[in-house]
Amino acid sequence: MSVQSINVRNQFRGQVREIIEGPVVSEIDVETPSGLVVTSVITTRSVKELGLAVGQEVIALVKSTEVAIAVP
Template sequence: MSIAAINVRNQFRGVVKEIIEGPVVSEVDVLTPSGLIVTSVITTRSVKELGLQVGRDVVALVKSTEVSIATL
């Protein structure tokens, strides 16, 4: 399956900046070319299967059914 075959409109190219690995889930920070950081929480098993490591080029795929906003 290619990335083009995935029905996700929000795709951000970037580089893995940091991985905080836990026993079950891990946080992966992706630094985009514009300087924004996209953080994903995925299973640690997926981190290993994808071969993720700091400095690797990746695409962050964002699909959300809800975005909440609160005033300050």
């Protein structure tokens, strides 16, 4: 399956900047060329299966049914 065939319209290309690995889930920070940092929480098993590493080029796929905004 290619990225083009995935039904996710919000795609951000970037580099893995940090991986905070936990026993069950891990946080992955991806920095886009414009400097935007997208953080994903995925299973640690997926981190290993994907072979994710700092500096690796990836695509962050964002699909959400709700985005909340709060005013400070």
